[in-house]
Amino acid sequence: MILLPEQCRAARALLDWSQERLAGLADVSRSTIRGFEGGHHDLHAATEAQIVQAFQAAGICLLPDGEDGLGVRLKRSKPS
Template identity: 60%
Template sequence: MLPLTPEQCRAARGLLDWTQEELAERADVSRSTIRDFENGRHSLHMGTASQVVTALERGGVLLIPSDEAGPGVRLRKPVD
């Protein structure tokens, strides 16, 4: 699993137009978990990170691994 950064999480939610609450519900975690992670207060446990990544990917984002330009996020092209 790709490591998720707080910045990627915020960007992915923005692309999906999801609130922290919506992501929390879809990932089956608390809103405070999302809020604290995105604000850099703590890291996510491996299982929680997996739930968040899965929810974001199911929503339609592609998390791009870090390279010399840093990590990224983009919307997946819809399948026709």
């Protein structure tokens, strides 16, 4: 899965996460998140995997490019 900066920003917005929170949960630096989301650099494969894993653990589904384009979805938790 290739994570795009737009997806990263959208996923954070759905979760109401700051760049700092994502960085902490993904075990990467905040400057890495800031630079990636700002389009200043790409991510290394291992870094991307850590970020995607943090999002997936929080219920984020990254939608691949399809008929309607790329997307991000938040899985609803089931009521207990």
